[in-house]
Amino acid sequence: MSKLNIILNGLINENPTFVLLLGMCPTLGTTASAMTGMSMGLATMCVLICSNCAVSSIKSIVPAKVRIPVYIVVIATFVTILQLVLKAYMPALDAALGIFIPLIVVNCILLGRAEAFASRNNVVDSILDGLGIGLGFSMALTMLGGLRELLGAGTVFGMMVYPDSFAPLVFVLAPGAFIVLGMMIALLNRIRKRC
Amino acid sequence: MNKIINFCIFAALSYSEMKRRTFSPGGIHPPQLKSTAGSRIIAVDAPVSIVLPLGQHIGRGAIPVVGKGDRVEAGQPVAVAGPDGVSAAVHTPFSGRVSAIGQKRDSRGLPVESVSIDVEPGQSVADVDRTLADVGPVGLGDVVKAASDAGIVGLGGAAFPTAFKIGGCNGLAIDTVVINGAECEPVLTCDDAMMRVHPDEIVAGTRLIKSAVGATRVIIGVELNKPEAIFRLQEASAAHGDVSVVGLQTKYPQGGERQLVQAVTGRYIAQGCLPMTVGVVVQNVSTARALYRAMAFGEPLVNRIVTVAGEAIGRPGNYLVPIGMSVAELLGQAGADLDRIDKLVAGGPMMGRVIEYIDGPVTKSMSAVLALSGNDAFRRRVEPCVRCGRCVDVCPNVLEPYLIATYGRLGRVDDAAEAGALMCMECGSCSYVCPSSRPITDMIRVAKYLIRKSRK
Amino acid sequence: MSRPDSVWRMIAVLGSAALISGVLLGYFHDLTATPIAQASARRLSESLREMMPSFSNDPLTDAVGACVDGDSLRIYPCMDDGSLVGAAVESISHNGFGGDIRVLVCFTPDGAVAGFRVIEHSETPGLGAKMEDWFSGEPRRSAIVGSGGGGNLKVSADGGSVDAITGATITSRAFVEAVNRACSVFNRYRNEQAEYYS
Amino acid sequence: MKTLVISQSPHIQSPRTTSDAMRHVVVALLPALAVGVWRFGVSAAAVVAVAALSCLASEWLIARFVMGRRVAFFGWAPLVTGLLLGMNLPSGIPLWAVVIGSLFAIGVGKMAFGGLGCNIFNPALVGRVFLLLSFPALMTSWPVVGDGCLSWADAVTAPTPLMLVKQGVVPDNQMVIGELVGNVGGSLGEVGAIAILLGLVYLMMFRIVTWHIPVSIILSVGVVSWLSGGNPLFDIVSGGLMLGAVFMATDYVTSPMTRRGQLLYGVMIGVITVVIRRWGVYPEGVSFAILIMNGATPLINRYVRPRPRRCAEGRCV
Amino acid sequence: MLTYISIVVTAIFVNNIVFAQFLGICPFIGVSRNMSSAVGMGLAVTFVMALSTSVTWILQTCILHPFGLDYMQTIAFILVIAALVQMLEIVLRKIHPVLYASLGVYLPLITTNCAVLGVALITVQHSMPFLQSLVHAVATALGFMMALVLFAGIRRQLDLVDVPGPMRGVPIALICAGLLAMAFMGFAGMKF
Numbered sequence A: 001m002s003k004l005n006i007i008l009n010g011l012i013n014e015n016p017t018f019v020l021l022l023g024m025c026p027t028l029g030t031t032a033s034a035m036t037g038m039s040m041g042l043a044t045m046c047v048l049i050c051s052n053c054a055v056s057s058i059k060s061i062v063p064a065k066v067r068i069p070v071y072i073v074v075i076a077t078f079v080t081i082l083q084l085v086l087k088a089y090m091p092a093l094d095a096a097l098g099i100f101i102p103l104i105v106v107n108c109i110l111l112g113r114a115e116a117f118a119s120r121n122n123v124v125d126s127i128l129d130g131l132g133i134g135l136g137f138s139m140a141l142t143m144l145g146g147l148r149e150l151l152g153a154g155t156v157f158g159m160m161v162y163p164d165s166f167a168p169l170v171f172v173l174a175p176g177a178f179i180v181l182g183m184m185i186a187l188l189n190r191i192r193k194r195c
Numbered sequence B: 001m002n003k004i005i006n007f008c009i010f011a012a013l014s015y016s017e018m019k020r021r022t023f024s025p026g027g028i029h030p031p032q033l034k035s036t037a038g039s040r041i042i043a044v045d046a047p048v049s050i051v052l053p054l055g056q057h058i059g060r061g062a063i064p065v066v067g068k069g070d071r072v073e074a075g076q077p078v079a080v081a082g083p084d085g086v087s088a089a090v091h092t093p094f095s096g097r098v099s100a101i102g103q104k105r106d107s108r109g110l111p112v113e114s115v116s117i118d119v120e121p122g123q124s125v126a127d128v129d130r131t132l133a134d135v136g137p138v139g140l141g142d143v144v145k146a147a148s149d150a151g152i153v154g155l156g157g158a159a160f161p162t163a164f165k166i167g168g169c170n171g172l173a174i175d176t177v178v179i180n181g182a183e184c185e186p187v188l189t190c191d192d193a194m195m196r197v198h199p200d201e202i203v204a205g206t207r208l209i210k211s212a213v214g215a216t217r218v219i220i221g222v223e224l225n226k227p228e229a230i231f232r233l234q235e236a237s238a239a240h241g242d243v244s245v246v247g248l249q250t251k252y253p254q255g256g257e258r259q260l261v262q263a264v265t266g267r268y269i270a271q272g273c274l275p276m277t278v279g280v281v282v283q284n285v286s287t288a289r290a291l292y293r294a295m296a297f298g299e300p301l302v303n304r305i306v307t308v309a310g311e312a313i314g315r316p317g318n319y320l321v322p323i324g325m326s327v328a329e330l331l332g333q334a335g336a337d338l339d340r341i342d343k344l345v346a347g348g349p350m351m352g353r354v355i356e357y358i359d360g361p362v363t364k365s366m367s368a369v370l371a372l373s374g375n376d377a378f379r380r381r382v383e384p385c386v387r388c389g390r391c392v393d394v395c396p397n398v399l400e401p402y403l404i405a406t407y408g409r410l411g412r413v414d415d416a417a418e419a420g421a422l423m424c425m426e427c428g429s430c431s432y433v434c435p436s437s438r439p440i441t442d443m444i445r446v447a448k449y450l451i452r453k454s455r456k
Numbered sequence C: 001m002s003r004p005d006s007v008w009r010m011i012a013v014l015g016s017a018a019l020i021s022g023v024l025l026g027y028f029h030d031l032t033a034t035p036i037a038q039a040s041a042r043r044l045s046e047s048l049r050e051m052m053p054s055f056s057n058d059p060l061t062d063a064v065g066a067c068v069d070g071d072s073l074r075i076y077p078c079m080d081d082g083s084l085v086g087a088a089v090e091s092i093s094h095n096g097f098g099g100d101i102r103v104l105v106c107f108t109p110d111g112a113v114a115g116f117r118v119i120e121h122s123e124t125p126g127l128g129a130k131m132e133d134w135f136s137g138e139p140r141r142s143a144i145v146g147s148g149g150g151g152n153l154k155v156s157a158d159g160g161s162v163d164a165i166t167g168a169t170i171t172s173r174a175f176v177e178a179v180n181r182a183c184s185v186f187n188r189y190r191n192e193q194a195e196y197y198s
Numbered sequence D: 001m002k003t004l005v006i007s008q009s010p011h012i013q014s015p016r017t018t019s020d021a022m023r024h025v026v027v028a029l030l031p032a033l034a035v036g037v038w039r040f041g042v043s044a045a046a047v048v049a050v051a052a053l054s055c056l057a058s059e060w061l062i063a064r065f066v067m068g069r070r071v072a073f074f075g076w077a078p079l080v081t082g083l084l085l086g087m088n089l090p091s092g093i094p095l096w097a098v099v100i101g102s103l104f105a106i107g108v109g110k111m112a113f114g115g116l117g118c119n120i121f122n123p124a125l126v127g128r129v130f131l132l133l134s135f136p137a138l139m140t141s142w143p144v145v146g147d148g149c150l151s152w153a154d155a156v157t158a159p160t161p162l163m164l165v166k167q168g169v170v171p172d173n174q175m176v177i178g179e180l181v182g183n184v185g186g187s188l189g190e191v192g193a194i195a196i197l198l199g200l201v202y203l204m205m206f207r208i209v210t211w212h213i214p215v216s217i218i219l220s221v222g223v224v225s226w227l228s229g230g231n232p233l234f235d236i237v238s239g240g241l242m243l244g245a246v247f248m249a250t251d252y253v254t255s256p257m258t259r260r261g262q263l264l265y266g267v268m269i270g271v272i273t274v275v276i277r278r279w280g281v282y283p284e285g286v287s288f289a290i291l292i293m294n295g296a297t298p299l300i301n302r303y304v305r306p307r308p309r310r311c312a313e314g315r316c317v
Numbered sequence E: 001m002l003t004y005i006s007i008v009v010t011a012i013f014v015n016n017i018v019f020a021q022f023l024g025i026c027p028f029i030g031v032s033r034n035m036s037s038a039v040g041m042g043l044a045v046t047f048v049m050a051l052s053t054s055v056t057w058i059l060q061t062c063i064l065h066p067f068g069l070d071y072m073q074t075i076a077f078i079l080v081i082a083a084l085v086q087m088l089e090i091v092l093r094k095i096h097p098v099l100y101a102s103l104g105v106y107l108p109l110i111t112t113n114c115a116v117l118g119v120a121l122i123t124v125q126h127s128m129p130f131l132q133s134l135v136h137a138v139a140t141a142l143g144f145m146m147a148l149v150l151f152a153g154i155r156r157q158l159d160l161v162d163v164p165g166p167m168r169g170v171p172i173a174l175i176c177a178g179l180l181a182m183a184f185m186g187f188a189g190m191k192f
């Protein structure tokens, strides 16, 4: 697999949200706007790149039986670091993403990539994989957030597209998350079947 | 005149009480369409040839005992019951010569083993009136032998060999004989005609069955839409304390045996059980009469009453038809306008089977030939199930027809079996009421077929 | 992985993973402790600078607590040349739609509301969450700012002068409640100060 | 001789069709609709007309261009959905919101599931609750009865009786009578309980619905209201309860199959309705209650099935 | 008493973990295909949530907070939960093989279920007393189970109808979840 392919794979073929349907909770919980969606995606990507890198570098010394606990420790460490950094330098973002930042720990994208990719590939490829999957996740969350924000508040990244008095609020509330994601996956299904 | 007054009083008194007698839950009220009610029984003219299928009953086909070219006498058996008992003999209604033995298409268009006979001219179809003969106390063996010799099968529709059914009661604690005069199917009036014309012979037949199976009573159940039949039967049974006639609410499928037994005895036959398990044996009125004729006079079952009805029929009515005569010939004699017929049904509109091959023969179980024309012959367009629950409401067997049908359509065999598909008696009530015209019964048949196939 | 995994090896790997993680986290914690503490202080002092006339003290260190109905609210007095130029009260209402609403309300020395900032809330996006923009807009703002310290503002639905957010009366009531509580706390503080100095 | 038609039994069908049932529902809705138009004027008629038309159009457009089905423009089922959606809205709601609501009701509430008969949730209620959550301000400004206003801009609004109760007013007989004859504010189809009851009588006469669902809802609302210290009569006649109990909870597709299931469903709707009215932020809870129980209907259908009687004889071996 | 009723009702209906808080979505979509697995998963989650919330509560109040180690919350909690689930699996297999057979298969899935960690974090954030935390955890889990069971019914129903191709499976499940979430918003802001 070429380096580019590794990245593209994560963006498209194995897009964690639309294709693998992983990490549903942050996908639904942090996409009330394009900004929060993108932030969550990028935050996850940072942890993913770091954890992939770390897992890949220690893969040969970790016994199979304690593999999972070690990976959890690795991931949790990076998540906590991220949490501290956000609190210190971007408190508003930390408040907006709330509990979903610590919950990156249990996002199976991370454990899944550690298992499926990083523990079998070299450090560079693992970092690229983290980048690809992370970008795919960020892209999906940004799209979902953007769409919800557009429908539910009439803005995209805070810029007004049409007056918010015409915007059905539901789309930025909990039901809107489910419905917009469902419709997006259906649309993608339809496009993919056509090709 | 006296009779008419009596009849009116009887009807008025009984009506309110009898209307309550029925089964529950479920059931439907289709239009009666019994335009041929009250008509005379007309004997058809003898045909020039007949075809006698050897498998007119449930079970194994009969074994031919004549050869090609043989001459046969009217009433002579051409085939005898197969070895395992679930079979019935076949007799020829006419004298003639065996022209062929082999596969012939029956009215469904399927090739079946048959004996074809060229009928000698000059014979007629007649139900010989005989004075009521007193048949003394009989044993089970006598009745079974008579039924077997006469080739009697259940005339209520299922054509189950009667000898086998009655023989099966041996050793069971049967206390009640229920006689099925419900005739709940729309259109049909053949049992009605039989009850009006031969009430004495029916009552005599029922008492034979009673003493054969060791029961203590006979209950004849008749729907209230046949007041004259009830009256005649009541007259005929007045002298016999052990025979009672009860009127039943007019509701389909009142004649289903499970439903009938519940209505007349109050005993509920649980799913998967037979009437025998609650101490009841059920026979059709015409079967009872045929049994009497066989016991008293050794007469075989060679004729039956067939209701011929429909818009395109010139002379609708009840015809006495020899078994083996072709449907086309029967229709011809009833003045049918073949060009106006779009669909032919053997039996009632709820459970009857379509006739696909018009030259096929009338069989022992063919209670009617119903000609449908125009819109009546076609089903409405099927629409999506709106889950209105009507099919669930009407199913007399307490099933969920829409669910079994869906499982059948999707081929989900295990789910269909779990939902009780095999309990369905295919009465058609669910399809009848479905406002979306869904072919529920058809899909349930598919489900049943798939289940049976998967279990083999 | 061809080598057999002995128990000791497992413990060693797990233990060192935990150790490395602990050390890393400790390091990052120390690194970020000050910025984290500053982050919240910075927001507060920035808000004060925007809403208050210039002051020379550090209101955060001069803050005092005042109890109302079981809540301890903080008062941040702003001084210039030893005289009070205003004060801010960090007030709270528990009757928000989604939970608590925290509001920073600034007062002039004579007890009139000088400004307000919503610090924290968990109201519905698009509805209650609009409250800061809504109440900062006219004519709501002038109904609140400059109002006396009586602490009896009411939303229009309850017969008052402050228009509620359409569809979010609950949030509006809670917001106004927080402002009212701030008023009463500040009034008490002012009276105490007056007594103290007189 | 023609070729004979071949099919399996039965060979006759009841004359009642699904579209007949829907047509009867439309007829049964007319009295309540008339009261709405009488009380609220032309704007009410406009809202209902736009809702009906946009439901028909949404259904046709989606079926034709998204699902690629060849279908007729008119259908009784989407008309019922449209009428009911319209009648569940305040008469002063802007028409663009009605169009958006209809599109959501039909698109997400019905066609996404495959169309008629496939949906889990009542499409009209999906539309209504969607609008309620999306445009809370528009959905809670109720024009004053008897205005007969032609334009929306200057309509006078006032709280509905249920909103007054939420604000602490104790309902009296005057309010009950007002609800009965339609002399109150509210959704344009829900005012006038008597007209709705007329519709129920009509539907029961033609055996489109049975008493089970409406009666169990109404009774349980009465009982729970009484237990929780409310005014049972007022709770029964106020808000959208009657409209919901008679026309929306009875929707075949989204209600249970068996009578016992329907009773359970009705009672639960009643309970949830009163709970939301008493303790929730919304003055009215019947839409939510019906939608929640729509979601529970598959479970009810699964566990409250027709029960074959067990044999009492016990004679079998 | 009212506090507890309020906690229970709020956790099950008002702030339902799936419909309002978006936690536990993956098992919600993955394990709601049939009734027995829905109930099994629900019971397993109830068990684990009660246990892990108790333990993390003690961990937080007795160790992390007094020693100023709050920032270690995430890592400590996830390790505790993982270890607990492991132990539970072993213990259950030993002492109650039957229960293990029905619940055991769901246990490994629960380690990485954000609902469990989420509830532990939320209870600590709200600084509830111990008993309230426990009740909150159990009620949340019951809310989760209710969502799973409702959904198992709905998906069985959806299997019987012709859902359009692209909508089949996850998309229509998500839309149903959305519509149910809409319905449950009727309970929003409920106060006693």
Ligand SMILES: Cc1cc2nc3c(=O)[nH]c(=O)nc-3n(C[C@H](O)[C@H](O)[C@H](O)COP(=O)(O)O)c2cc1C
Pocket (backbone or CB within 6 Å): B153, B154, B155, B156, B157, B158, B159, B160, B180, B181, B182, B183, B184, B185, B253, B254, B255, B256, B257, B258, B282, B283, B284, B285, B287, B288, B351, B425, B426, B427
């Ligand atoms: C739905 C249904 C309806 C039936 N209706 C009648 C009927 O009206 N009259 C009748 O004699 N048998 C009817 N039968 C057949 C009876 O169940 C039963 O088989 C018959 O009465 C037994 O008598 P037999 O063996 O003499 O035919 C019906 C069966 C079914 C399944």
Ligand SMILES: Cc1cc2nc3c(=O)[nH]c(=O)nc-3n(C[C@H](O)[C@H](O)[C@H](O)COP(=O)(O)O)c2cc1C
Pocket (backbone or CB within 6 Å): A173, C097, C098, C123, C124, C125, C127, C128, C129, C165, C166, C167, C168, C169, C170, C171, C172, D133, D136, D137, D140, D281, D282, E185, E186, E188, E189
């Ligand atoms: C999902 C949802 C979110 C809500 N958010 C808020 C909110 O943030 N603030 C609020 O005051 N009311 C909120 N409400 C409640 C209603 O919008 C409001 O209380 C009710 O309609 C009263 O309307 P009014 O504000 O016009 O009096 C919310 C309701 C729901 C269902």
Ligand SMILES: Cc1cc2nc3c(=O)[nH]c(=O)nc-3n(C[C@H](O)[C@H](O)[C@H](O)COP(=O)(O)O)c2cc1C
Pocket (backbone or CB within 6 Å): E026, E027, E028, E030, E031, E109, E110, E112, E113
């Ligand atoms: C927390 C969680 C994690 C899961 N992880 C996996 C996984 O790693 N691999 C997998 O095939 N399925 C996973 N699943 C999905 C279920 O186990 C799934 O129902 C199971 O694989 C059965 O698959 P089937 O429906 O295709 O037979 C997970 C589900 C949950 C709730």
Ligand SMILES: Cc1cc2nc3c(=O)[nH]c(=O)nc-3n(C[C@H](O)[C@H](O)[C@H](O)CO)c2cc1C
Pocket (backbone or CB within 6 Å): B386, D021, D022, D025, D077, D078, D080, D081, D082, D084, D110, D115, D116, D117, D118, D119, D122, D123, D124, D125, D208, D209, D247, D248, D249, D250, D251, D252, D253, D254
């Ligand atoms: C008695 C009855 C009540 C109905 N109620 C509704 C309703 O409340 N909402 C709706 O959208 N459709 C209703 N319909 C129409 C139809 O069932 C509905 O469009 C289906 O839910 C669409 O699948 C009703 C139909 C009948 C026969």
Ligand code: SF4
Pocket (backbone or CB within 6 Å): A021, A022, A023, A024, A025, A106, A107, A108, A109, E025, E026, E027, E112, E113, E114
């Ligand atoms: S690990 Fe978490 S995010 Fe991933 S599928 Fe499982 S539950 Fe969902």
Ligand code: SF4
Pocket (backbone or CB within 6 Å): B394, B395, B396, B397, B398, B399, B400, B401, B423, B424, B425, B426, B427, B428, B429, B430, B431, B441, B444
């Ligand atoms: S055909 Fe079968 S399922 Fe239908 S009503 Fe009759 S017994 Fe019930």
Ligand code: SF4
Pocket (backbone or CB within 6 Å): B384, B385, B386, B387, B388, B389, B390, B391, B392, B401, B402, B430, B433, B434, B435, B436, B437, B438, B440
């Ligand atoms: S009668 Fe027809 S439409 Fe009604 S539930 Fe049964 S199958 Fe469905």
Ligand code: SF4
Pocket (backbone or CB within 6 Å): B268, B269, B270, B271, B272, B273, B274, B277, B278, D310, D311, D312, D313, D314, D315, D316, D317
């Ligand atoms: S076997 Fe007999 S006693 Fe048993 S359920 Fe059947 S009919 Fe009843």
Ligand code: FES
Pocket (backbone or CB within 6 Å): A023, A024, A025, A026, A106, A107, A108, E022, E023, E024, E025, E026, E027, E113, E114, E115
């Ligand atoms: S359960 Fe999957 S991300 Fe929450």
